[in-house]
């Protein structure tokens with residue numbers, strides 16, 4: 001089959017769901033067919049990653065760092081109350097999309113950023129689309145969202161609308177047979193496919209609620225370890241003396257806290273990684289300049305006692321009597337905060353000849369961004385095919401559910417069953433099983449649920465078996481043993497829901513066994 005979107009499909013699973021949509025399209029009502037067309041369009045687009053979290057947790061800062069360009073307004077302005085989608089384009093262009101479907105080009109501000117104030121009635125704005133030439137966006141579309149937990153109900157509802165149901169237009173004509181998407185259908189096909197959840201030190205039990213609320217907003221898809229990771233942002237602001245075992249080291253403290261939060265947020269997210277978004281943004285987006293490096297060099301020459309005193313607080317740092325102009329110091333604080341300044345000064349003192357470029361690199365290393373990027377590419381990019389295909393299949397299922405025609409519902413249902421029965425679709429079943437367990441929809445004893453998570457959320461067989469690096473013979477024996485165990489659990493020890501999951505896990509082990517045995 002040839003269709004325009006197939007060249008860009010993420011892999012064989014997406015391909016099989018796309019084929020299913022194509023095959024069914026002529027056999028369903030105009031409205032369901034319009035839904036399928038939307039599913040097909042999304043299947044061909046890069047993975048949609050929403051950056052979510054509480055207000056002022058540093059989401060936009062992190063978005064800029066990831067894109068490598070300071071383009072999303074941070075801190076203030078009405079734009080931080082809007083959803084902005086950053087997607088790849090051949091020319092830089094920003095559009096305001098209104099709730100009635102109208103679009104209006106928005107010129108960049110003088111500093112190259114999206115203007116913080118739009119000059120239009122914000123109540124009428126659905127969201128902002130930013131098309132940028134940055135290569136990262138070829139692999140994923142990044143969606144910056146207003147903070148959850150915000151008291152501003154309007155912005156929360158805008159976020160929910162966009163993530164849960166991208167309303168490009170209001171339903172003017174809602175007649176039967178119309179090929180316009182109705183609300184239910186829109187809900188079924190829209191929504192982010194993956195989540196980067198930003199927390200800060202103060203994560204509490206209700207952050208898990210926020211994550212669950214976000215999950216609800218992603219329409220028919222649940223967030224889980226397959227498609228959600230978290231970062232502990234603003235790691236630089238953690239007071240290490242408040243964290244036991246940190247030995248006064250900020251990064252160590254951040255790592256310890258991240259691990260604690262991982263167990264709070266488990267199993268909703270795969271991982272919690274510490275990061276300093278502000279430093280990452282400055283180092284990656286050209287914000288850190290050679291003038292900044294020069295100013296830091298001057299600070300490095302100060303008497304250490306003086307410098308340590310200045311670094312006690314932002315107020316002291318900017319108001320202390322010193323040769324570096326106060327305005328310059330303020331700029332350094334805005335770009336690096338105290339931790340970044342202190343890190344840079346240490347790097348200069350260790351290597352006085354260090355170039356501005358090498359200093360920038362050292363700051364980037366200190367920000368932890370690289371680990372986040374790597375994790376993103378492991379968790380999201382490597383699984384984009386499975387994530388997108390599972391999301392598309394969930395959309396197809398939801399579209400069928402919403403159909404008024406029972407015969408149509410049955411036809412779609414049967415087609416999905418046929419697809420899932422194919423051996424190559426096993427990965428989709430596994431993702432589905434994993435999501436059921438991770439979301440608590442299917443209750444499992446703790447140890448079994450951890451095993452399902454391990455099998456379902458790792459790509460490498462050694463890691464799936466919980467024996468990374470073990471010799472093949474050991475992996476094969478273990479896979480076979482677990483395959484047998486899960487089969488008998490499916491037959492004898494389980495509730496019907498558990499049994500369905502157990503069959504899938506059994507098969508996963510069986511396939512692993514075949515693979516290690518043959519290789």
Ligand SMILES: Nc1nc2c(ncn2[C@@H]2O[C@H](COP(=O)(O)OP(=O)(O)OP(=O)(O)O)[C@@H](O)[C@H]2O)c(=O)[nH]1
Nearest residue numbers: 055056057058059060061074075147234276277278
């Ligand atoms: N010290 C420090 N400050 C940071 C860090 N990341 C972001 N900030 C600051 O936190 C403030 C809020 O950052 P934003 O990126 O606007 O946060 P946001 O989550 O997008 O905020 P809303 O969109 O309003 O919810 C800004 O002043 C940032 O400079 C960080 O890693 N360390």
Ligand SMILES: [Mg+2]
Nearest residue numbers: 059060074080
């Ligand atoms: Mg923001």
